Amino acid sequence: MDVNGLPMWELAGRADFGLAPSAKPPFIADRLHFKDALGHVLLSEKQPAPALAEVETWARARASAPSPVADQLGGFAWWDGATRTVQSAGFAPGAMQLFPPDLDPPYAEPPSMIGASDLALGDDDVLYIARDGALTWRDLRDRWRPARIARDDFRADLVAPMPGGGVWVFDRLHRRLGRARGYPLQFAGLRDADPAQFDPVEPNRNPPRLIRARVAPLASDYEVVAMAASPGGKLALLAWAPGEDASILTLEGNAFARRFRLEGLRFPYSLAWSGEDRVAVLAGDASKPARQAFLYPIEGAPTPDLVTAPGGQIHPLIDPTDAKFANRLAPVPHYLAEAVAGVATVERPLRALSGAKYARAGSVLIGPIDAGRPGCVWHRLYADAAVPDGGAITIHALAVESRVPPKLPGEVQTPGWAPHRIARVRAEGVPSASWVPQPSEVPFAESALGCDPRPNGAGLWTVLLQHTDRKVRRVTGRYLWLHVTLEGDSQATPELAALRIYANRLSWRDQYLPAFYREPLSGPDAVAAGPATPNDFLERMLHLYEGVLTETEGRIAGSWLLTDPAAAPEAALPWIGGWIGVPIDPADSAERTRQALLAAPYTAALNGTLGGLLAALELGTGGRLYQGARIDPGDRAPAPGALAVASLGDTATRALALGMAPGGSCTMLAGGAVTRGSIVVVEGFRLRRTFSTILGADLNEEEDPLTLGLTQSGNSFVGDTLILGDVARQELLSLFRPEIDRARSGDTQAVQQFYARLAHRVLVLVRGVSDRNEMARLKDIIEAAVPAHVEASMHQARRPLIIGAASLIGIDSWLDEPEPFEVVRLGRSILGEGDFVAGSGGLDQRADGPVAIRPSARISGPSVVSAGQGFVLSAIGSKGAPGSNITRHIWTWDD
Known part of the structure; x- marks a missing residue:
């Protein structure tokens, strides 16, 4: 509601723009995409469905082969079926055996063993090998001997690394998911048992183990051919199904859900994550790899019935081998390329050839918005949007007295829709929105767009709701329908973050001018086609001023928000601190400053006490203020400044109590280093x-x-x-x-x-x-x-803390993620404090010795280019290796 008391409806998010799985016709968005990371509606990135001559037998052979692996040093490794060994390359011509095939304890290879089914490289520098249904741990840093785990009720067929160590394991026979955790016991000196000292029964507190996950088995309709994990912990499967396109499934809670089917792809054979919101697949074309990889967005809730085409960017494969994607945690997929005598010589990141190719237009029907009163005059529309050159957002409005969905604009016998346009260039005969320099018409609110405003390009837009071809141009009716269309040139897309619609217009003409200025036409005469009446023109002209003055009046009426630390802009926080006597460090973050000001009424009473020191440290390390907590009637209320335990459902956390309000409502701090135990x-x-x-x-x-x-x-x-x-x-x-x-x-x-x-x-x-x-x-x-x-x-404190320092029996009771493995570094490591002397962890062990110098690529060009303008990129600064020349350049698009 604005300062004049007009009600407002805001449209934002997937559901409001017809992009939620629950959307039903005619409210399903057409050729639109919702970007979860931004909260924006965009034109969908699409290219035509792949038209490949897939060969099932060739694709099945590729799918059954183990994935290669690649490290961060440029080395890579693969399973050699002929020698039944892991081979590596990347730093010198040819390949070498990564390590001897023996196991400890000794393991006799059965004659029926045909080889490995998958490889994965964890971010803990451990190579996991799924072979003959068992899983083998191989440490690239030689911290322990190899280990092998096998279970009678679970086969290890596919593996995918998990963040922080370990791997996901999939049993293709029983369609079950498992987890592999733990490490073999590190090398250690032998000593006699001391009866006066506590010793664990099992010396390895984290032994290798293969555990079945509490995930429902997959339906028998799917044949899983590949599995991939993202650096953020997401898990996806690539599955074939008889007689239909392949499917992408993701782990959602305790079950796999089908995201969508891949239009035009029956037998893709490899899968990898690109970031956290896209997956890439490889497919064959006439018994060889296709010339490009296909990427698909993974956002929002699963849409099992959707058949989707690849995203709009082209990701070419440059001289690829027929191997799968490298199976490791990486933000960008990698693949093996440039095979010589059947051996890959390089691994490449998957890069886009160009920017995204968007649909030229997309639309959605929204409504009805119920004003709650017949004959409502719909007033004004605000939009948080960005439009590129050549792009536009057209919003058709229709107000009626019925909830029945109307025919869409452009259809036969469509009702009288009123178009409104948001664009850089105004269109003749269509009301055009004006760009507003303020972030929002809501007093001191932030823009939903989340980017810096650009005049007539990005930010807040507003337009008076009106018809274009009627004598009286008001949009009148109880129910408002909106048809939103985004248009682009296929190279760029408009972005729409939110729409806000105000109703029950307060007409300045009718409110402040004599009665003879009011509109004399009504009924069929008012909606008849023709030029606007003078009275109607006067009303709309007055609202040109009303829009600006209402926003100004709203900011004046809401100026009290400038004194509220929760709502005040960052620039006002130091002034609030000086006003209430709280010193503000200019170098401190705005969020910490805001939380300190919110807690000031409570921390002022704790000045000079232990509780005051705890509160200052808690706020200074990310602690946040929480109000409204209730004290258990059976417990004693914590004193201000004391540590307490707060519960939310089945979750308990430590908190620092600040005060108690009448009625039992408690105010506390949580989330900082004090309540975390740091x-x-x-x-x-x-x-x-x-x-x-x-x-x-x-x-x-x-x-x-x-x-x-x-x-x-x-x-x-x-x-x-x-x-x-x-x-x-x-x-x-x-x-x-x-x-x-x-x-x-x-x-x-x-x-x-x-x-x-x-x-x-x-x-x-x-x-x-x-x-x-x-x-x-x-x-x-x-x-x-x-x-x-x-x-x-x-x-x-270098030792683990248990509320205070360390437990008597030496168990690390640190209530947080364990400290990461660190390699010894001169000037930082302290003897006996947990750092390790270890190898490089590289797959190609020749990386530890002298290797040939590689060519260096140098690019020069403008740092910023406006859309639609040409530019020149130069690689003249690139240099070949000593004794060699550069014969060609390969240009890719890195977004």
């Missing part, structure tokens, strides 16, 4: 009992306000929840080593001074932060939050 704050007086065993002081007096009457073991209990193991305790005590040494000298006064200082100290332990600038920023937050009489110190 930062732990220890008050110095809680360390007194630990130091008592070192310095010989007697602190068992229950009335001592600094020890709180605690009688637990001083070597293990440090605070309310802080437990220290031997290694972690030594690390913590080393922070106080100089003072401990002085106090141990026997000077009673030194001991007393040490404890006196300890009572006014606070220790902040930080884990997971290695950047010096970030540590300096955290130190500034700490110094600003502690009172002047408290001495604060911050230290990096």
